[in-house]
Amino acid sequence: MSRTVLDRSVRIALAGWFTATVLSQHPHRVFDGLRQFDRLGLIPNWRFFAPIPAQHDYVVLYRLVHADRSTGGWQRPSQPCERGWTSALWSPQRRHVKSVLMVCGKLSGVVASAGVRGITENHLYRILREYVRAEIASCPASERENAVAFQFVVVKSGGYDPGVKPKFIFSSPSVPL
Numbered sequence: 075m076s077r078t079v080l081d082r083s084v085r086i087a088l089a090g091w092f093t094a095t096v097l098s099q100h101p102h103r104v105f106d107g108l109r110q111f112d113r114l115g116l117i118p119n120w121r122f123f124a125p126i127p128a129q130h131d132y133v134v135l136y137r138l139v140h141a142d143r144s145t146g147g148w149q150r151p152s153q154p155c156e157r158g159w160t161s162a163l164w165s166p167q168r169r170h171v172k173s174v175l176m177v178c179g180k181l182s183g184v185v186a187s188a189g190v191r192g193i194t195e196n197h198l199y200r201i202l203r204e205y206v207r208a209e210i211a212s213c214p215a216s217e218r219e220n221a222v223a224f225q226f227v228v229v230k231s232g233g234y235d236p237g238v239k240p241k242f243i244f245s246s247p248s249v250p251l
Contacts, residue, residue: 091116131233132178132243136206139223139248148227151209177201178228182243190244202226203249210251223248
């Protein structure tokens, strides 16, 4: 008899915990009241949806500067990776893209508040500069032949929305290779 009581008690406790976890994931904070009773931190805080969904993308473009001071065309450091059905569950290659987007977003905020004066000393600028430099170094030698420097820009785009015109955010000075 006590085995069935224990079994039912565990089932009820797990069902309650599951219900509290699911309810507290709702995007509206009205369901967060359940957490005030959670002294042990057993109800996780995983939101299924972003509180403010992204409405634009940042794009980093670069071009090579050759020894005769001519420049190549603008190109992306690396194209976004192909996404398969498994990306819904596991997509570690997206971390790379998301980190670049985050740095661009933060740099955009710095440029908006402080302007471009002294931006080359900012750690966000240096991160992007070295990211582009590493991407150029991974290109075949024939593509970077006679290149002595590079320049990169950060542009805000509408992503998949063709109705949104790209907005220029920042252009780097010429950076030696």
